Amino acid sequence: MKAxxxxxLKNGILDPQGKAIEGALKSLGVAGIASVRQGKVFDIELAADADKAKAEAALKDAADKLLANTVIENYRVEVLG
Amino acid sequence: MKAxxxxxLKNGILDPQGKAIEGALKSLGVAGIASVRQGKVFDIELAADADKAKAEAALKDAADKLLANTVIENYRVEVLG
Known part of the structure; x- marks a missing residue:
């Protein structure tokens, strides 16, 4: 099962990395970019026989404990099946 | 316009960061995780009047030049409108 x-980053949290990328894109001549915010994506493989609800619970657990800093970050879990 | x-990472490219996360999740007692691969996501705001085709071209240009290392990474562009 893939997820x-x-x-x-939550709205309002400053993203210096995104700002740096904005500046670099402008200097590289890439047109029309107003703002950039960077995040992370985790492609996770779960045990094949896991049922969807258990998988979702495990992923939320993983995000709360490790993948996201829930003080400044939001996360979204998608179980792709 | 949001995108x-x-x-x-391309398939077959080793992901030490993903491996480290896998190990950490196991030691944190998160069950059922077989593998983890980490990637990056960029939420980009474009000029409001940009048309979709031009926006897509600018984003591909940005990905090729800066956001992705196309030797070892794949990228996907989604213009969300």
């Missing part, structure tokens, strides 16, 4: 956890 | 560029 994806996407972790992004 | 998202998702950058992930």
């Amino acid at each position: 994806r956890v996407t972790v992004t | 998202r560029v998702t950058v992930t």
